[in-house]
Amino acid sequence: MLFTLFWSFFKIGLFTFGGGYAMIPFIHQYAVEKFKWITDDEFLDIIAIAESTPGPIAINSATYIGYKVKGVAGSALATLGVILPSIVIITIIAAFFMQFKDNQYIEYAFKGIRIGVAVLILNAALRMYKKLDKNLLSYLLMFTGLVLMLFEVIPVILVIVIGGAVGIINQIYKTRGETK
C-alpha cells in the first residue's frame, strides 16, 4: 500500500508538465478513479484546502491524500514521490545545462524564450485578474500590491501579510454587521 502510494505520486510528478493545476486531473485519476483512496467530495475538499494553504498544490494534495490513506508515513511517501522526479530531472539539467549554455545559437534561442516567458507570466496575471471577485476592496488591494511592488517599496512577504490582515479585519467587520 505504501509503495503504491509512493509510486502513484511518483508518476504524477513525472508526467505533469507545468505543475500546479495541470496535476489536478492526474491526481483525480489515481486517487479517486483507480485506487478509490478518497471520494469525489473529499477530493474537492482537498483542492479547496490546497488552494487556501501556502505551497505548491501538488505537494499539498499529496500530503493530504497520503495522510488519509496511511497516516504520517503515507503523507511522507506520497510527498517524496511527487517531488522526486523534479529533483532528479532538474539535478541532471543543472549538471549539464551550463555546458551548452555558452553556445551562441542557444543564447539566441533563449533571448526569444525570455520574451515568451514574459508573455506566459502576463497571461497568468490576466487569468488571475479575470477570476478575481471584483469589488472596491479587491481593486484597492490589487492596486496597492501593484504599486508597492512596481516601485519596490517593501518586500513581497510584507505585501502579502498586509493583504491577509486587511482581509481578516474586513471579514470580522462583515460578520459583526450580520449578527447585529
Next chain:
Amino acid sequence: MIKLLFHLFITFFKIGLFTFGGGYAMIPLISEEVIGNGWLSYEQLLDFIAISESTPGPFAVNVSTFVGYNQLGITGAIFASLGVVLPSFIIILIIATAFHKFATNKYVIGFLEGVKPVIVGVILSVAVVFVLKSIFNISILDFKDFDFSWSALLIFTAVFSMTKIWRKIHPVFIVLVSGLMGLLIYGLIL
C-alpha cells in the same frame, strides 16, 4: 558551507510558507529572494522558468533544486527542495489531523479574500517589469538608459497574439515558438 546550506534551506522554507496559489503566484517571491541573494541573474531566472515549463513537476520544487544544485551540488539541491516542501507538509498534516473545517473557517476565508487581490497586483507588477525589460531593456526605476528593440517587440507581439488566438496553447509550445523566433531573428537576420 553549513552556513550556506542553512541559508538555502531557510530561504526556500520562507518561499514555501508565504506563497499562496502555487505556480506563477510563486514567481514574485522567488525572484525577489533568488535574484536578491545573487543566486540567479534576472536572465537566468527567465531561462529557468522556461526550462521548468518544459520539464515535469511543480515550479517551486524545480527552482529550489536548480538553485540548490548550483550553489552546493546535490546536498544543496536536497536541502533547498526540502525547505520549500516542509511548510506545506507540516501545515497540511496539522489540518488533516485536527482542523477539518479549515477551508470554511471565516478567518481563513477573510485572509484569502485579502491575499488573492494583492497577489494579482504583485504578479501584474512582475509581468509589467518582465515585458518592459524584454522590449526596452530597462527596469521601472530607471528610465534614463533604455535600449528599445524592434525584434523584441516583434517577438512579443507575435507570441502574445498567438496566445490570444489559440487560448488553450500549451506553455511548452510557447517556449518552442519563442525560442525558434529568437534563433531566426537574432541568429540569422541580425
